[in-house]
Amino acid sequence: MKRFFSFALLLIAIALGGYWFIQQKLPQRSGEIKLEQLSEAVSVHYDERGVPHIQAATELDAYRALGYVHAQDRLFQMEMVRRLAQGQLSEVLGEKTVKIDRLFRTLRLHQHAKSYLKTLDPNSPAMQSLNAYLDGINQYQATRAKPLEFDLLGISPRPFTAEDTISVAGYLAYSFAAAFRTEPVLTYIRDELGEDYLRIFDLSTPSQGDATYPEPSSTNATSTLSSSKLTANDWQGLNALAEVSQAALFEHSLPQFEGSNAWVMAGSKTQSGKPLLAGDPHIGFSVPAVWYEAHLQTPSFELYGHFQALNPFALLGHNQAFGWSLTMFQNDDLDLIALPPNWDNLTRHTELIAIKGQAAEELTLYSSDFGPIINAALGEKTPDTPIALWWAFLETKNPILDAFYDFNRANTLNKARAAASKIHAPGLNMVWANAEGDIAWWAAGKMPIRDASTQPAFILDSQTDQAKKYGFYPFSDNPQEENPERGYIVSANYLPASPNQVPLPGYYNLADRGEQLIKELSQPNIKWNTQNSQAVQLGEQSGYAPRLLKPLLGDLYASASSKEETLLINQLAKWQGSFPTNSYLPTVFTEFTYQLLTATFLDELGEATFNNLLNTRIIDSALPLLVANPTSPWWNNQQTGTNQTRQIVVGQAWQATLKHLNKVLGPKLDDWQWGKAHTLTHNHPLGAQKPLDKLFNVGNFAAPGGHELPNNLSSGYSSAPWAVEYGPSTRRLIDFAAPEQALGINPVGQSGVKFDKHYSDQAKAYSEGRYYPQHLAEKDIEQNTQSRLTLVP
Structure with missing residues (x-):
């Protein structure tokens, strides 16, 4: 009996110790905490979703408090995203991330951040606000228990700096840079297969028009990079580089931008008579979610914002007077430039990559007149030809901190336009409205003036005029609209029109998603509000699937080997392209699309180039043309x-589709329902390792919608079953007749702290297409306050 009681006491002690260990790591959302450098006490009301409503006497107090409460919920996310941007993941994750660290060291994001900060005025409002925010983060880190993930990975806390914030801004800009993964593929097709193979890729852009700019030189104006210049070793290296680039964006469950929807309706189109703003940026899913919601209130400033790790200025936001959302512009502001093998005008320096559990790796980085040499990212697989990276992010002044500081306060057309003009890279569509009735959209970003000989979709030759730049077009040449007569503006990543018809090279998404939104929003007899707008945001249909299938129906019928197959093709022929969870037709179409791609492209490209092609946006537009x-x-x-016919290849793809679905999902059509094959799991950076996936990951949920639909829950091109990789990172609806009744949703939860009640409390609601109120009015905040934290000087 005595032994039994001793064992029981041991179990109780272990349980109490575990409980204490967990409790000390949870955010403190009530009581009083001392925070240095405050001018007065700050009150933080936490609502039912864990959103902090920060009431402060000054803006600097509000930003310092924001840093503290943001760190309470997201410190590990902050740590990981700065390590990714600065090439320091291997220090805590080991050898498996060395390739990614090489890539980001090669991109010079940390080095650029250091030099960029030297150009900034430390006394500017934006810098003072950033430093106050970072101070709040650092005070939290210095006084509270480390996150659980720090313990598991052995991370030693170190202060967060402005260099970290600027480095992370560079990572976000890089996640937009589709050219990094696209140009090697297109160059390979052109140089190894020939021009006939390029015809299915729509690479046209608008003409320059009448704008007056420096005349391009006509000498050496060749449009072709000789295939003898890039060797087999070069192609192998470029494929490896594209693979590392893709892994950097998806394998570590950190945010990357992929697309977005946003639209704004003028009062003439709404039930209330005031503008209505909708937005859902498409970003990779992760735990924690990318956005941190917070409401800042001072006597001179108020904003309900969506914030990213280490950035005190909201990238999405609204208040009683105005609001905005954003989408990717998708302009091409990055060029890969091939140098001669004996290029000698290079500078070099050496860095050490710390690697957990083994000796550090020495990395030599080279730079040219055109930009960094990206070969270093390939380690021992260095190509024979040096490839330089010219990138507007590294080549422009890009006062992006000032831009978003100003946009957080832009309550008039003139202020918002001026703020948008300060965004040089990455390219963003800023969709904006105010309570006075104005609506607007600006495509923000610096568009380089390239030589007339340049075909920026390909790797350029440094020895010709292809690689020349003549400055940048003025902001007035960028696509933009203010108060259009039609009464609404839609932004969905498709190619926009330039007011002065300047070239807009880029890797734009298909128009189908935007066309579906325009089709619905342009209906003349509907007055829009935050209720009927939900169905548009959650839309599961576009015209893409029927458009792709239509030319192939004859080949499909010829391929059918049974009556059952013919009946299934009949259903596809009548299908309107809707992707609900209870239908098997989306499953058949999506698998067939992948099998058709494989049967068509794999033999010409080989596995590495084929896989890289699947990870580009150009394949979406190529398929219908093919x-x-x-x-x-x-x-x-x-x-x-x-020499095969289209019918033979379509038949091969069709039979492979049926064979695969029968094998992995079962013999019955009901087993092929979209919600069974297409699922969403929110992955934590540590969740890739079993059994930590059971501890940290959230899901899985049946996922409606799909690739390039309004509800853009996308898995990319692969074979069933499909794990959703990215989609709406939030859904927001704001009617400026009652902005205090705005609606939104977080895909997972506010908190990134495991065992916290807000870690995953919105995940089920998100998967069901539900919305929650975003409290702005004082009475709503009081009524929905679940706890109150006071930060005192």
């Missing part, structure tokens, strides 16, 4: 030298 052309050389089998 299927509409039965004589395309892509239908032939290059491996066997066989």
Whole structure:
């Protein structure tokens, strides 16, 4: 009996110790905490979703408090995203992330942040606000228990700095840079396969028009990079580089931008008579979610904002007077430039990459007149040809801190336009409205003036005029609209029109998603509000699938080997392209699309280049052009030298589709329902390792919607089953007749702290397409306050 009681006491002690260990790591949302450098006490009301409503006497007090409460919920996210941007993941994750660290060291984000900060005025309002915010983070880190993940990875806390914030801004700009992954693929197709194979890729851009700019030189104006210049070793290295680039964006559950929807309706189109703003940026899913919601109130400033790690200025926000959302511009502001093998005008320096559990790796970085040499990212797989990176993010003044500081306060058209003009890179569409009735959109970003010979979709030749730049077009040449007569503006990543018809090279998304939104929002007999707008944001249909299938229906019928198959093709022929969870037609279409891609492209490209092509946006626009052309050389089998017809390839893809779905999902059509094959799990950076996935990951949930639909829950191109990788990172609806009744949702929860009640409390509601109120009015805040924290000097 005595032994039994001793064992019981041991279990109780362990349980109490575990409880204490967990409790000390949870955010403190009530009581009183001392925070240095405050001018007066700050009150923080936490609502039912864990959103802090910060009431402060001054803006600097508000930002310092924001830093503290943001760190309470998201300190590990802050730590990981700065390590990713600065190439320091391997110090805590080991050898598996060395390639990614090499990549981000090569991009010079940390080095650029250091030099960029030297150009900033430390006494500017933006810098003072940033430093107050970072001080709040550092005070939390210095006085509270480390996050659980710090213990598991052995992370030693170190202060957060402005260099970290600017480095992370560079990572976000890089996540927009599709050219890094696209240009090697297109160059390979052109130089190794020939111009006939390029015809399915729509690379046209608007003409320059009448704008007056320096005349390009006509000498050496060749549009082709000789295939003899890039060797087999070069292609292998460029494929490896694209693979590392993709892994950097998806394998570590950290935020990367992929697309977005945003629209704004003038009062003439709304039930209330005031503008209505909607937005849902498409970003990779993760735990914690990318956005941190917080409401800041001072006598001179108020904003309900959506904040990213280490940034005190909201990238999305609203108040009683105005609000905005954003989408990706998707302009091409990055060029890869091939140098001669013996290029000698290079500077070099060496860095050490710390690697957990082994000796540090020495990395030599080279720079040229055109920009950093990216070969270093490949380690021992260095190509024969040096490849330079010219990137507007590294080449412009880019006062992006001032831009968003100003945008957080832009209550008039003139202020918002001026703030947007300060965003140089990455390219963003800023969609804005105010309670006075104005609506507007500005495509923000510096567009380089390239030589007339330049084809920026390909790797450029440094020895020709292709690589020349003649400055940047003025902001007035960027696409933009203010108070259009039609009464609404839609932004959905498709190619916009330039007011002065300047070139807009880029990697734009298909127009189908935008066309679906315009089709619904342009209906003349509907007056819009935050209720009927929800169905538009949650839309599961576009015209893309029927458009892709239409030219292939004859080939599909010819491929059917049974009555059951013919009946299934009949259903696809009548299908309107809707992707609800209870339908099997989206599953059949999505698997068939992948099998068709494999049967068409793999033999010409090889596995590495084919996989990289699937990770570009150009494949979306290429597919409809391919299927509409039965004589395309892509239908032939290059491996066997066989001239095949489109019908043969479509038949192969169709039979492979049925075989695979039967194998992995079962023999019954009901087993193929979209919600069973297409699921969403929110992955934590440590959740890739079992059994930590059970502890940290959230989900999985049946996911409606799909790739390039308004409800853009996308898994990319692969074979069933599909894990959703990115989609709406929040959904917001704001009617400026009653902005205090705005609606929104977080895909997971406010908190990134495991065992906290707000770690995943919104995940189920998000997957069901529900919305929550975003409290702005004082009475609503009081009524929904669950706890109150006071920060005192």
